[in-house]
Amino acid sequence: MSLQRVLVYGGCGALGSTCVKFFKNKSWWVGSIDTKANDEADKNFIVNVADPWLEQEATLSSAISSALGNNKFDAIICVAGGWAGGNAASEDFLKNSDLMWKQSVWSSCIAASLSNKFLKEGGFLTLTGANAALKGTPGMIGYGMAKAAVHHLTKSLASENSGLPDKAQVVSILPVTLDTPMNRKWMPKADTSTWTPLEFIAELLYKWITVPGERPPNGSLASLITKDNQSKYVVE
Amino acid sequence: MSLQRVLVYGGCGALGSTCVKFFKNKSWWVGSIDTKANDEADKNFIVNVADPWLEQEATLSSAISSALGNNKFDAIICVAGGWAGGNAASEDFLKNSDLMWKQSVWSSCIAASLSNKFLKEGGFLTLTGANAALKGTPGMIGYGMAKAAVHHLTKSLASENSGLPDKAQVVSILPVTLDTPMNRKWMPKADTSTWTPLEFIAELLYKWITVPGERPPNGSLASLITKDNQSKYVVE
Numbered sequence: 001m002s003l004q005r006v007l008v009y010g011g012c013g014a015l016g017s018t019c020v021k022f023f024k025n026k027s028w029w030v031g032s033i034d035t036k037a038n039d040e041a042d043k044n045f046i047v048n049v050a051d052p053w054l055e056q057e058a059t060l061s062s063a064i065s066s067a068l069g070n071n072k073f074d075a076i077i078c079v080a081g082g083w084a085g086g087n088a089a090s091e092d093f094l095k096n097s098d099l100m101w102k103q104s105v106w107s108s109c110i111a112a113s114l115s116n117k118f119l120k121e122g123g124f125l126t127l128t129g130a131n132a133a134l135k136g137t138p139g140m141i142g143y144g145m146a147k148a149a150v151h152h153l154t155k156s157l158a159s160e161n162s163g164l165p166d167k168a169q170v171v172s173i174l175p176v177t178l179d180t181p182m183n184r185k186w187m188p189k190a191d192t193s194t195w196t197p198l199e200f201i202a203e204l205l206y207k208w209i210t211v212p213g214e215r216p217p218n219g220s221l222a223s224l225i226t227k228d229n230q231s232k233y234v235v236e
Numbered sequence: 237m238s239l240q241r242v243l244v245y246g247g248c249g250a251l252g253s254t255c256v257k258f259f260k261n262k263s264w265w266v267g268s269i270d271t272k273a274n275d276e277a278d279k280n281f282i283v284n285v286a287d288p289w290l291e292q293e294a295t296l297s298s299a300i301s302s303a304l305g306n307n308k309f310d311a312i313i314c315v316a317g318g319w320a321g322g323n324a325a326s327e328d329f330l331k332n333s334d335l336m337w338k339q340s341v342w343s344s345c346i347a348a349s350l351s352n353k354f355l356k357e358g359g360f361l362t363l364t365g366a367n368a369a370l371k372g373t374p375g376m377i378g379y380g381m382a383k384a385a386v387h388h389l390t391k392s393l394a395s396e397n398s399g400l401p402d403k404a405q406v407v408s409i410l411p412v413t414l415d416t417p418m419n420r421k422w423m424p425k426a427d428t429s430t431w432t433p434l435e436f437i438a439e440l441l442y443k444w445i446t447v448p449g450e451r452p453p454n455g456s457l458a459s460l461i462t463k464d465n466q467s468k469y470v471v472e
Contacts, residue, residue, distance in 0.1 A: 053330050053334055054330050054331060054334075057330055087392075087397060087398050087399035088345075088348040088349055088351065088352045088393060088398055088399030088400060089352045089399030090399065093345070093348075093349055093399070094289050094290050094293055094345060094346070094349065095290060097341075097345055098289055098290075101337065101341075105333075105337075105381065109324075109329070109330055109333055109377075109378075110330070112324040112329075112377075113324055113329055113330065115324065116324045116325045133388065135391065136388070136390075136391030136392040136393075136394060136395040136398075136455065137388075137392050137395075138392045138393070138395035138396060138397050138398035138399070139397065141345075141348075141389060141392045141393070141398070141399075142345075144388050144389075144391075144392055145341065145345075145385040145388050145389055145392075146385070148384050148385055148387070148388035149381040149382070149384055149385045149388075151384070152369065152372070152373075152380050152381050152384035152385075153377060153380075153381055154372075155371065155372030155380075156323075156372040156373050156374045156377045156380050156381075157324060157372075157374070157377070158372060159372040159373075159374035160374060161323060161374050161375065162323050162324055162372075162374035162377070163323035163324030163325030163326065163329070163374070163377075164324060219372065
């Protein structure tokens with residue numbers, strides 16, 4: 001069996017580095033996109049988030065093309081993102097909306113563009129939405145708008161003539177709360193029995209990628225629901 | 237009865253200038269935001285779309301504050317926007333996605349921020365989404381994402397503690413195709429019996445603004461459906 005390849009966008013984040021480690025343990029070739037290098041990855045593609053959107057894509061595209069040669073990715077996992085709050089009365093409303101757009105939508109669209117160029121036929125792309133953004137999010141308007149845009153991108157990419165390779169599929173994961181060190185630090189008194197472990201997600205993505213019959217339908221928004229420390233995904 | 241005031245964001249566009257004219261005919265005080273002046277408006281607020289997002293809002297906010305004094309708007313109508321296509325394979329995918337974000341989301345969020353500051357208690361804000369964006373839009377991914385974000389903004393603003401004034405309401409109109417001179421020019425052979433006349437929309441908005449009982453529920457996405465030259469709105 002030939003070497004399998006995955007690209008993790010956000011490979012230094014809590015979820016991204018868990019994915020890098022998981023796929024390395026499965027002996028995959030792993031590329032990581034982030035602002036810094038993940039030493040566990042086979043190849044790092046460094047992105048300067050201060051660069052304009054098109055320049056970020058062009059830089060990554062060129063570096064990935066050189067690294068891959070004639071190979072392509074079996075899967076691209078985009079778990080880049082961030083969080084910031086604010087309603088329409090907040091002083092930071094527009095500033096945070098701008099940041100959320102860049103962190104979630106720029107990365108997701110670049111992942112879509114890279115999928116057009118470097119994903120195999122029949123390959124698998126995953127993006128990261130948010131369960132909260134299935135409804136209005138008055139206390140974090142910019143975050144909700146950006147995640148709603150990612151949900152819509154997922155639907156568009158799953159439609160005919162979206163620009164994804166033939167028979168490629170796309171699914172978004174919609175976390176509620178991830179069990180990350182940062183969330184543990186900032187919410188020390190929270191009930192963590194409803195938080196989704198990162199390892200569960202890495203394993204879930206691995207299953208979807210390697211066993212097409214296990215995948216939710218193309219274009220699904222898969223909410224990650226954890227209750228009493230038991231995690232599952234739920235498609236609307 | 238005291239003078240009533242409306243602010244039209246995009247007051248020089250086809251739909252915006254129809255709204256300016258309609259409200260002037262009803263003897264309202266009309267402010268227009270656009271890149272140039274609409275001579276029918278009582279007051280023009282000029283926006284430089286090359287300015288950064290926060291600067292656009294700050295400039296408008298300051299000019300509107302001076303113009304209004306202690307008065308506030310009964311309604312704010314945001315009909316700014318634009319259209320550009322492209323799937324994930326398109327050379328212009330990111331460029332057009334960026335443009336769509338700025339034209340639709342920047343304007344809608346600035347309208348939300350101005351509503352926080354200058355809309356009366358119980359006032360009415362309307363935004364402009366797109367019927368097409370209720371589903372995936374593979375041939376115009378950036379447009380769909382931006383309009384999906386506006387739909388989400390509508391839901392957020394209609395929720396508790398969104399930053400809108402007390403008892404204020406927000407509804408988005410979701411056009412299919414508007415009967416504008418530009419659409420007639422570029423689609424000369426199209427069946428215009430399914431296009432929505434601009435006058436219908438101006439009259440509809442006027443009714444919603446002046447007769448609260450006629451409004452669809454707060455946070456509605458009101459698709460504008462025209463068939464056999466008969467127009468109506470449909471809330472999902």
